[in-house]
Amino acid sequence: MIQLDLKDRRPLYEQIKEKLKLLIIKGVLKADEKIPSVRELAQYLTINPNTIQKAYKDLEAEGLIYSVRGKGNFVMPLEHAINPAREEELMKELQKIIAELIYMRVSRKKLSAFIDDIYENKGDEVR
Amino acid sequence: MIQLDLKDRRPLYEQIKEKLKLLIIKGVLKADEKIPSVRELAQYLTINPNTIQKAYKDLEAEGLIYSVRGKGNFVMPLEHAINPAREEELMKELQKIIAELIYMRVSRKKLSAFIDDIYENKGDEVR
DNA sequence: CTAACTGTATTAATACATATAATACACTTA
DNA sequence: TAAGTGTATTATATGTATTAATACAGTTAG
Numbered sequence: 001m002i003q004l005d006l007k008d009r010r011p012l013y014e015q016i017k018e019k020l021k022l023l024i025i026k027g028v029l030k031a032d033e034k035i036p037s038v039r040e041l042a043q044y045l046t047i048n049p050n051t052i053q054k055a056y057k058d059l060e061a062e063g064l065i066y067s068v069r070g071k072g073n074f075v076m077p078l079e080h081a082i083n084p085a086r087e088e089e090l091m092k093e094l095q096k097i098i099a100e101l102i103y104m105r106v107s108r109k110k111l112s113a114f115i116d117d118i119y120e121n122k123g124d125e126v127r
Numbered sequence: 128m129i130q131l132d133l134k135d136r137r138p139l140y141e142q143i144k145e146k147l148k149l150l151i152i153k154g155v156l157k158a159d160e161k162i163p164s165v166r167e168l169a170q171y172l173t174i175n176p177n178t179i180q181k182a183y184k185d186l187e188a189e190g191l192i193y194s195v196r197g198k199g200n201f202v203m204p205l206e207h208a209i210n211p212a213r214e215e216e217l218m219k220e221l222q223k224i225i226a227e228l229i230y231m232r233v234s235r236k237k238l239s240a241f242i243d244d245i246y247e248n249k250g251d252e253v254r
Numbered sequence: 255c256t257a258a259c260t261g262t263a264t265t266a267a268t269a270c271a272t273a274t275a276a277t278a279c280a281c282t283t284a
Numbered sequence: 285t286a287a288g289t290g291t292a293t294t295a296t297a298t299g300t301a302t303t304a305a306t307a308c309a310g311t312t313a314g
Contacts, residue, residue, distance in 0.1 A: 011272060018223070025230040037289060048274045053291075070281035070289045082231050090224050090231075091241065096145070097217050097224070098245045103152040104209050104217075108246055114218065115242075118225045119235055138301060164260060175303045180262075197260045197310035 001036070004045055012047055016055040024064055024075055031077035035065065038073075062086050128163070131172055139174055143182040151191055151202055158204035162192065165200075189213050 002019045004012060023029045035041075038056065042049040056073050059065045063083035067073045101111065129146045131139060150156045162168075165183065169176040183200050186192045190210035194200045228238065 021227065025226050051273060067290060072289060087228065087231055087233065090228055094224050095245060097221050098242060099152050100148065101214065101217050102246060104214055106214065111242065115225060115238065118222060119229060178302060194261060199260060
């Protein structure tokens with residue numbers, strides 16, 4: 001389900017967040033579907049449960065999953081996943097990246113084509 | 128020239144990088160213009176020179192400035208600031224952010240309008 | 255040439271972030 | 285009740301960030 005990359009300098013919990021987010025965005029994990037328990041995923045990845053818990057806590061704060069005591073963690077249905085604060089955060093990041101790309105002379109045309117591709121594939125081709 | 132925000136949880140050198148990058152992108156700092164020396168900026172911000180040096184080193188690696196021993200640090204002219212590796216990095220980040228925005232039901236139309244604004248203002252309205 | 259400025263590098267000390275480990279407690283379900 | 289879930293706490297080890305104090309090398313103005 002998830003593979004960690006030790007060569008990646010980012011924290012493990014960041015990698016876990018990213019991979020899970022991708023599975024949710026791509027629709028591999030569907031609304032209200034249960035994701036692995038903290039202990040289960042920790043055992044599978046041979047890392048500490050606390051690290052998984054941190055990743056899950058962050059994903060919950062971002063509105064992508066919800067957790068139920070005694071039951072598990074589940075994928076937040078889209079209607080509730082819409083999170084204005086998170087959206088604003090993403091737009092700000094977007095703003096910075098695009099401003100830098102513009103400075104580097106990336107044309108509006110190239111950028112539009114790139115974005116069109118993402119809209120068509122819905123994020124499939126992230127490594 | 129630059130103001131640090133202690134409430135910001137990011138490292139100081141990240142804040143410095145971001146603010147300088149913005150000044151360069153917006154054209155406030157022009158090609159081959161000298162930026163403050165590590166000691167000068169450190170004194171002005173009342174932080175350690177090593178922290179400034181780390182920020183400058185990163186900006187040099189990203190191709191935004193160049194440094195000359197004994198003289199100072201300068202804004203890299205655009206012709207040389209174009210950095211394919213950095214561009215690819217930015218495109219990958221872009222891909223992730225947009226995929227998440229699409230998941231959050233942000234329309235292509237809204238996104239296009241946002242990007243058009245950035246192209247027109249060239250990054251002016253980042254806080 | 256010298257003094258005062260530049261960038262660069264190193265080492266040490268401290269604080270914070272990350273990750274592991276071992277527990278404990280509360281809730282859910284078979 | 286037993287075994288699974290999330291959640292919280294404390295301790296420990298390691299990595300990252302930051303400050304601090306120096307040192308060395310190149311540039312420039314006097």
